[in-house]
Amino acid sequence: MKSEIILNISVDCVVFGYDIHTKSLNVLLIKRYLESEKMVLVDDYVLTGYHVYKNETLDETATRVLKELTGLTDQYKKQFKAFGDPDRLLNPKDLIWIKNAEFHERTTTVAYYFLLKTEDVNLKNNNYHAKWFPVDTLPELGFDHEQIILEAYEDLKVKCLSEPIIFKLLPDKFTINEVQDLYQSILGIDIDNRNFRRKLINKKYIIALDEKQVGVSKKPAQLYMFSKEVYDKVFQKNYLISI
Amino acid sequence: MKSEIILNISVDCVVFGYDIHTKSLNVLLIKRYLESEKMVLVDDYVLTGYHVYKNETLDETATRVLKELTGLTDQYKKQFKAFGDPDRLLNPKDLIWIKNAEFHERTTTVAYYFLLKTEDVNLKNNNYHAKWFPVDTLPELGFDHEQIILEAYEDLKVKCLSEPIIFKLLPDKFTINEVQDLYQSILGIDIDNRNFRRKLINKKYIIALDEKQVGVSKKPAQLYMFSKEVYDKVFQKNYLISI
DNA sequence: ACAAAAGTGTTATCAGTACACCCATGC
DNA sequence: GCATGGGTGTACTGATAACACTTTTGT
Numbered sequence: 262m263k264s265e266i267i268l269n270i271s272v273d274c275v276v277f278g279y280d281i282h283t284k285s286l287n288v289l290l291i292k293r294y295l296e297s298e299k300m301v302l303v304d305d306y307v308l309t310g311y312h313v314y315k316n317e318t319l320d321e322t323a324t325r326v327l328k329e330l331t332g333l334t335d336q337y338k339k340q341f342k343a344f345g346d347p348d349r350l351l352n353p354k355d356l357i358w359i360k361n362a363e364f365h366e367r368t369t370t371v372a373y374y375f376l377l378k379t380e381d382v383n384l385k386n387n388n389y390h391a392k393w394f395p396v397d398t399l400p401e402l403g404f405d406h407e408q409i410i411l412e413a414y415e416d417l418k419v420k421c422l423s424e425p426i427i428f429k430l431l432p433d434k435f436t437i438n439e440v441q442d443l444y445q446s447i448l449g450i451d452i453d454n455r456n457f458r459r460k461l462i463n464k465k466y467i468i469a470l471d472e473k474q475v476g477v478s479k480k481p482a483q484l485y486m487f488s489k490e491v492y493d494k495v496f497q498k499n500y501l502i503s504i
Numbered sequence: 505m506k507s508e509i510i511l512n513i514s515v516d517c518v519v520f521g522y523d524i525h526t527k528s529l530n531v532l533l534i535k536r537y538l539e540s541e542k543m544v545l546v547d548d549y550v551l552t553g554y555h556v557y558k559n560e561t562l563d564e565t566a567t568r569v570l571k572e573l574t575g576l577t578d579q580y581k582k583q584f585k586a587f588g589d590p591d592r593l594l595n596p597k598d599l600i601w602i603k604n605a606e607f608h609e610r611t612t613t614v615a616y617y618f619l620l621k622t623e624d625v626n627l628k629n630n631n632y633h634a635k636w637f638p639v640d641t642l643p644e645l646g647f648d649h650e651q652i653i654l655e656a657y658e659d660l661k662v663k664c665l666s667e668p669i670i671f672k673l674l675p676d677k678f679t680i681n682e683v684q685d686l687y688q689s690i691l692g693i694d695i696d697n698r699n700f701r702r703k704l705i706n707k708k709y710i711i712a713l714d715e716k717q718v719g720v721s722k723k724p725a726q727l728y729m730f731s732k733e734v735y736d737k738v739f740q741k742n743y744l745i746s747i
Numbered sequence: 748a749c750a751a752a753a754g755t756g757t758t759a760t761c762a763g764t765a766c767a768c769c770c771a772t773g774c
Numbered sequence: 775g776c777a778t779g780g781g782t783g784t785a786c787t788g789a790t791a792a793c794a795c796t797t798t799t800g801t
Binding site: 650679680681697698701702721722723724725726744 | 750751752753754756757763
């Protein structure tokens with residue numbers, strides 16, 4: 262037995278996926294397409310999202326939406342902002358679209374972002390024509406979803422500097438250079454490899470494994486893992502005021 | 505002509521006010537009181553909040569709610585989280601209260617916090633029996649408002665370390681020691697006066713005025729101001745990874 | 748003259764930054 | 775043997791942290 266939906270509250274999910282091979286931070290988007298006999302009415306992309314059910318929490322909605330699209334559960338997620346402007350769904354294409362959906366014109370959406378690896382998502386036989394787009398070359402987007410993505414990205418940029426969420430975007434076993442590449446992708450900066458390497462290796466919760474890369478056509482790199490247990494033990498708040 | 509309200513979406517405001525004299529970071533709460541012939545049914549405090557009107561943005565709702573309670577406009581505000589658990593308003597007292605108000609049982613609230621000075625708020629002839637409470641000794645609170653306040657406070661603690669929002673809680677002219685006291689109140693830590701003083705005075709956007717405190721029964725301290733213009737000019741993102 | 752808070756300097760340590768070459772491996 | 779990315783060391787600089795006494799003022 263399904264619960265009823267709340268017509269004017271939705272959750273939208275910015276699904277960030279890192280492609281370790283192309284070193285690209287991507288966003289997972291679904292196709293929005295509608296045509297009349299004569300012409301294409303709507304043809305763009307949107308975030309995945311859905312209404313909140315009457316008996317579920319916002320977090321549960323987000324989890325459900327992600328599972329529906331990707332099959333994945335237990336991925337890192339963060340609620341980062343609510344978007345509720347009265348005109349956020351009111352440009353012409355969106356109105357056409359809303360007419361065809363069970364959707365209130367004045368819907369407030371609570372936006373989440375997820376962090377995962379593109380390779381964990383199987384896009385074959387996907388009902389939504391979902392596709393990955395690099396976060397810096399987004400396609401045309403419906404509703405206010407471009408703004409939502411950009412704000413999610415901003416939040417991610419800030420957060421990855423102070424919390425070890427970067428590892429949510431990487432496989433369990435990774436090389437130091439892969440972490441550096443990821444930081445560079447997210448932040449759009451260059452990082453000195455020697456300094457970065459020293460810094461990371463000195464962290465007690467970055468643990469060198471007894472393993473090296475296999476199947477690479479070059480010198481195979483040392484693999485490391487991130488230990489959340491050690492991190493939690495070692496971590497201490499610092500109250501450094503840097504204004 | 506007033507717009508209709510959206511019955512299941514509200515904005516709640518955590519109004520932080522710093523009392524420079526008692527060195528206390530306070531939260532402004534309003535009385536919730538209801539009695540039958542025989543007994544007191546509800547007697548506690550809640551945040552100020554209200555439904556969103558159909559034609560206003562969430563930010564506008566927050567601004568309106570603050571103005572209604574304090575008369576103030578143009579105060580620093582931040583939307584920090586949406587709370588939408590299906591049972592967030594469902595403990596017995598809250599149900600009694602909701603029966604008496606035009607209020608949907610499954611209301612999602614978008615929470616904001618404001619930063620201002622207690623002395624800027626005139627609580628005489630206030631319709632809501634509003635009262636300041638130190639953030640670390642809150643009274644009994646209705647709904648999920650204790651949780652909302654604590655999360656607002658956490659956000660404030662983090663944010664005041666990296667952005668110059670501290671000055672929103674202080675008068676335009678302040679002494680270095682007043683800034684230090686405020687940091688100590690918010691963060692619950694002790695700060696070395698000499699180090700703090702040097703650090704602050706070295707900032708180009710902390711500007712020494714040609715003025716000293718007046719009417720104090722001790723050595724009057726040098727007054728300073730914060731210049732947002734200089735801050736914006738001088739400010740540059742740093743990508744310091746501190747995980 | 749006393750109380751109260753304002754204001755001041757030095758040293759040690761740590762972290763960040765800048766910078767260029769050799770090494771190990773697969774092909 | 776060569777191309778590719780992996781991996782390494784040092785010196786400089788700037789910021790933080792620890793620490794206690796003198797000064798100024800109002801009363």
